[in-house]
Amino acid sequence: MASTSTPRSRQTRERILEAARTTFAAHGYDGATLRNIALQANTNVALVIRYFGSKDDLFATAVDFDLQLPPLQELDRERLGELLVAHFLAMWEDDRSGRELVALLRAAASHAAAKARMQQIFHTQLLGAIGALGFPPQEAVLRASLVASQMLGFALVRYVLAFEPPGLDGAALLAALGRTLQRYLAEPLPAR
Amino acid sequence: MASTSTPRSRQTRERILEAARTTFAAHGYDGATLRNIALQANTNVALVIRYFGSKDDLFATAVDFDLQLPPLQELDRERLGELLVAHFLAMWEDDRSGRELVALLRAAASHAAAKARMQQIFHTQLLGAIGALGFPPQEAVLRASLVASQMLGFALVRYVLAFEPPGLDGAALLAALGRTLQRYLAEPLPAR
């Protein structure tokens, strides 16, 4: 059972969650140890377990990422791609949700629960938002897969694999991505 | 020192490498244990270490993935995107190089050496091939980043995260990717 909630314990709890987000993002799920997290939060492993039960539960609590998508059908249809890229970029560059996404992305490569969480986000949030644009179900899945592949791929290349050299023109990159998403979201797909 | 090479030892060695590729692809770098690999190869941990020195060295030897790109400047400029998507798809669906890519992709999320290998492949192979198309250096980096993000993202979504439901129209997906790569490789990028 969790401890009684005092102001002091709530501060400790928050320090642990913050350290967990940073450490999971920096080292992946397996590479992040409860010792590292506890050390960074100025406490010890026993307290981490007492508050969160297990490493799995700590990860689930610390990394509760979601896409926070606006209702796409209410946006300007001609600028959907550009607006969506701006939305994702704002999330990635945000200190908290950015670390959460990197942590989730890295963990999904080796941790079954993180992978399941990614699948859930895809199906309920992204597919839901794109379906609301009025596409037939089959086509909505196709378009959602395309959007997910391009945006997750970009996050992977930029924030996990660090391919881009310093001095790369980020604005040009984002403009190109915006045009791609515009095609995936609001233009006819090529006949096969 | 490695053992004397006999026909029997070479077969054992190959069984270990094959088991390593399968296990690293299925469980990631940390999730794959030398015990699992040895068991699947019908041998034991000691022999795996004797042949390959360490887990790191085994990974490097078993997963020697490369892009095998043809010289892009010799291909039909109007069909570059389509041809490149077909090339990648053939690699992903190939039993051996497909498992190697998944293993490398999953490992790169948590293993520094695998991440460095990915960066090396990007810089020497993909950037090299795209630079040969005659773009100025800065623009070649931009275009290579875009291609990498879309193709790695697609591999991630399809082969690691398994977003796509059964019954999805794969041909339509590939046609859309071909058009995207065509833009990234052979059309003007949007002004920022």
Next chain:
DNA sequence: GTCTATAATTCGATAGAC
């Protein structure tokens, strides 16, 4: 509430018999 000390596993790697 928070800590020290330690249990219980599991891992990569080694020693040495045959």
Next chain:
DNA sequence: GTCTATCGAATTATAGAC
């Protein structure tokens, strides 16, 4: 060449003092 047996280190998680 291949094996059994085991080491030493690291991990998550627990027990119990204060």
